[in-house]
Amino acid sequence: MNRYCYSLLLLFCFSLGPARAQTAALPKAKLNDCYRVVGKDSVVFYYSDEYVLTPPGCATIRRHVRLDSAGRFQGFVRDYRLTNNVLLVQGAYRAGRKEGLFEIYHPNGELATRGRYLQGREVGDWAYWYPTGRPRQILSFRDGRAPLIQQFWDETGTQLVKDGNGTWYRNELGLNLSGAVLQGAPDGRWVLRRLANDAVVVREIFRKGYFSSGVVVDTLETYQDESRLEIADWDAYSQGEVYTLSKVCQ
Incomplete structure (x- = not known):
């Protein structure tokens, strides 16, 4: 999966089209x-x-x-x-x-995140913190596969996932992603919502940690190939390796 359109933003990349079109004439x-x-x-x-x-x-x-x-x-x-x-x-x-x-x-x-890379891939346990310094979560990365959620705390310090079981969520950029966790993996129904009106944007079904199906509610698009929701944070800093040039500085 292309992690440039990361986590909660993944399903909204299409909305950037008009803005990009307006600046298309500018040289790089x-x-x-x-x-x-x-x-x-x-x-x-x-x-x-x-x-x-x-x-x-x-x-x-x-x-x-x-x-x-x-x-x-x-x-x-x-x-x-x-x-x-x-x-x-x-x-x-x-x-x-x-x-x-x-x-x-x-x-x-x-400190927001600490973990190790091996040949460009996350490996082992990664720890995450909130801006307040409180612990946020511990994810375990496994040979390129989706990470397991080992522990998760909300902003108040209440632990919601313990030893791979519980409920997980993230609020980011006006969206909420949430669902149950079983043995470290998503389980049951996971939902992406707009915080402003609580409208469901995406629903995905997992069975015993394996992705089953999903639907984009606005377009009624269904899919069964792979999950389109990311648990791991977008590693924006990795984009620096791509050497992508912006438009001219105005």
Whole structure:
């Protein structure tokens, strides 16, 4: 699954069409305008919040990283918010792929996520926290498959999933995704709703942890190939590896 259209936003990517059409006539920025060489093999890249390369005047994030002879990320990487110099991401790359411990931070500087990569894939247990510093969840990643939900707490500190069993939810960008968890996997009916009016957008059915079927309510589209809902957070920082250029900086 393409995780660029992540989690709750996955089913709303079509809504970006008109906005994209309005800016289609603008030329793209030049790559040379979106980075600065600060050492023999050290580079600072400038990105938007979506990790699209953009000139510094329009950027919100800067990335300090080294490049190998093939132009791939190599060694330690640090991402900072340009407005206040807050650390957003720190980790390391090997031959262009994330390797070892990564830490992601909330805009207020609190730790948001900590886990390990192996050859570019999440592995083992990943821990997550709310911006307040309270624990949020622990997910277990398994060889490219959907992660298992081991533990989950709400914002008040109440544990809703314990040892892989309970109920899980996420409120994000005006949407709520929720469902039951059995032995770490989604079970029964999972629902994506709009928070503004409690309208159901998507329903999916799982049986003993396996996806069964789903329906997009607005269009009555049904599907049985795979789930279209993501439990894991969108790793926006990974988009920096793609070298996507923004439109010119206005």
